[in-house]
Amino acid sequence: MLLAGLAVVLALLLWAWRRRPGGAGSGGARRRRRPWELVLRHWLALRVLGRAAGWQRRHLEQAAQDVRRSQERLLLRLLGGAGAVEPGSAVFRARCPLAERGSNGGKTPALPALPMGPWALLRSSCTADSPLQGPVLYLDVLSRVFPEALSPRGTARFSWARGCSLPAAAWPLPTLYCAPEEAGTVPSRAAALYVQLLFALRERALRALEAGLVSELYDALGVLRAGWEDLAQDLASGRLSPRLELPEGTRRRLEQLLAPDAARAAELRAECARGWDGIARRLWPQLQVVVVAEPSGEQLYGEALRESECQGLPFYCPFYGAAGALLGVNLWPEQPDSRYLLCPGWAFCEFLPAGPGAEGPPETVLLADVQEGQEYELVLTAQAGLSRCRVGEVLKVAEFHNQCPMVGPVRRLSQTLSVRGEGVPEERFYQTLRRAVAMWPGARLVDYVCAESSLLGASSGVCAPHYQVFVELRGLRDLSEAQRYKLDQCLQEDFPVYKTFRLKGSIGPVRLHLVAAGAFRELRDAAGSPGPMARVLREKRPLHFIQSRVVS
Template sequence: MLLAGLAVALALLLWAWHRRPGGAGSWGLVLRHWLALRVLGWAAGWQRWHLEQASQDVRQSQERLLLRLLGGARAAEPGSAAFRARCPLAERGSNGGKTPAHPALPTGPWALLRSSCTADSPLQGPVLYLDVLSRVFPEALSPRGTARFSWAGGCSQPAAAWALPILYSTPEEAGTVPSHTAALYVQLLFALRERALRALEAGLVSELYDALGVLRAGWEGLAQDLASGRLSPHLELPEGTRRRLEQLLAPDAARAAELRAECTRGWDGVARRLWPRLQVVVVAEPSSEQLYGEALRELECQGLPFYCPFYSAAGALLGVNLWPEQPDSRYLLCPGWAFCEFLPAGPGAEGPPETVLLADVQEGQEYELVLTDQAGLSRLSQTLSVRGEGVPEERFYRSLCRAVAMWPGARLVDYVCAESSLLGASSGVCAPHYQVFVELRGLRDLSEAQRYKLDQCLQEDFPVYKTFRFKGSIGSVRLHLVAAGAFRELRDAAGSPGPMARVLREKRLLHFIQSRVVS
């Protein structure tokens, strides 16, 4: 009976899948969506079983993964011990924190079915994520119930696009607009057309932050476009793209009036006021973008739960969040996704670097993560270091927040750092130092005494930094204020999407942010 039912479901799935959108009505798309959800639940059960099996013996699972990464049988003496002995940390390559290009996910329900048969499927993560999301937020996978904000230039396909044909309210063309800001504007416009949205999704929390920034700056133009059913002539779009997008629009004066009324009321909780049926915000929120998540929770997305489905670092996927209802994100590290090593950090971590394997980490200890993924790249977290002092970006952020709290009326909007060596001869003859650029709200200028507070906080938080400052081998921090919107422009200038780099490594980007300094 079960096999017969499965055969009927597969037959219906095959029939519906071959009924392409061009030749089928909307009921056909809805049927495909419904069938894909049924197959998704079945595949998720198998993938959970695969993950449980891999997690029972983490050491063996990691050894199998490393063998695959090293080339299988071609690798002489494969294994973690031989790998670490032959490839010390100092000799391994690094991509400098850039996100490598990953191959596109296989598409369609048949790929979903095949994915359940193997533990190392590239679809394991998305399958688990979508299943968890639908269990905790039952309406989150409704047809056209999700607004996606992401710039497609170099960006991977959305996690759900390959399986659920009409999940998103935004057409694919909206993500191919050449300009980042224009793409977000178009995506926001199509999202505003759907009052019954259940979820807001973004590849990164900074993209949702920028999209709602577009709403704040341009809601009157968006309301006009909604009312007319046409895109603003001031929006820079290729003519063919503009024509295709406008074919999907229709005048909606009532929705335009609602948008004007809600934006006039202010920005506290505006997302839930514009979309009353919203259930969840789905974003990737790496540590370098924590600032944007905090700002959204306090203002535009007030009262909405945030679900961060994956834990990743420098483009490598490491774990999945199976508990979206928890306010603090927790992740299950998946031993078949990346080979993980842990470098002891924090107090008492001295001596030559020797990594600890995933199966040997100790609860309560602090580590720096070292990864080897499918691209064969090893990565360490970003740090500031002009004399080998090694100030991690997340701890620098805490010191910066402490300094900002000493500036009456100031609120930190954004920041970025650079080492003075990146300036070359233009940095002058002074000792190596940190260049720090901040955008503030509530304060237009800082005295020299206020600027020095940051250097004092760094000395208090990092004894090694304090020692170098005392010796004069590291100079005082140079703190600069930039114009409002400078960091949104910096993300546009960076080109390819990726988490905000808090430590700049490119002269081009450093010169760009320098050109926005106002004090």
């Protein structure tokens, strides 16, 4: 106890010293920080983190033993803050109608910006709020399963949002990351991923690769494929490529953190010349884990990374969130299928049955009443301003931890194709598309999106409503009409309702388009805000963008 208290005091003193004017945390002094200072700060933060994690795990276990009571307490806090007179789940559900489904398509939320340093970490020991409790639990789990994953400067993070720096899941340990925070604030996503990758390549002893979404890691390693010669040149010279569009001040500050490393540049050239399978472990031999969010719409990218660049590495998705709220944490990274414990103190959750036979008037069940093996649509009330909002996420209850359900996301309701009410969900359409691509000799699916013809308006022609599908392929430059029609045939085989409408002529045949290589990466770069890839486009701007890249 004495040693733990001393560690806390030392951490606070060091943090305060760094914050004083002219201290190590200001201006150019930060760039000259000595290695021993980094290691000491990191060690002290780990000591405080260990104590906070113990408290948070006990809080979570207590809440999971009486989920109903934990949810009622949370609702009392939420309604009390809104000035409610009679808080309570029965009164709340009777008086507050269900809101319309959210239109965010299941976007994964970023953690709110929090003050760095021991004060925030110590504060997390006394609260069950998700922005504080979630990262502490995640880092504790990561250190238990992958003991070296929390090494100082041992994690490369790939992330970008227009005009701001995304707060990382590991905010209690800012010394964890090998790239400066400014690398995530450059004007474009492509430039940010390039700079973050360059700083990652400087650190041969990386233990973890981290990204807000698996598509960000996929695109970062795509930068390696396309630009490894430029990266090697930058490593050797200690300067950023002149072709990289950066503000001059930003370029100058980043280059002050670089130094020429001809040996590492030669190693990069040699490994890239050998090919891409397993390149991550060859470039960083001590890698232990890949930490990413992998929502259903981005399954394609996770599969591609596991098969090629990240061969042999375990993938860990720590959080589940929807509509801007953090809802659950994955405490079992060693499991092949991600399962998230819905933490009863983070948001008030209700559930609408969404499995087979779930028809009739919507009546919600509470977190304490869900059943194992059943699918439910999530209804959320959270501090983010949501009040009984149908967020468009369908979950499946896998099992229970004490009384608390462990769930896995199934589908996003906004990502369902339906021109006549036939309802083709994204995850099943993806499987059908893969089956069709397998019938095209030499072809490999790189990426895809879909749209309903109504979004095109008059430009879709006078034919019956139909699906517009845009694909990027590797190994095939053109498609014959017979090959294009294979997708429509597969859809008829997999979806009997769709086949019925096709036979009646009330749904027209699929129109399949081949786009140029890199079109979908450019689409994500142009989006301007992070979020899971939308497989069913609902807005004209991204549809027109991808139409402009059609080559066949």
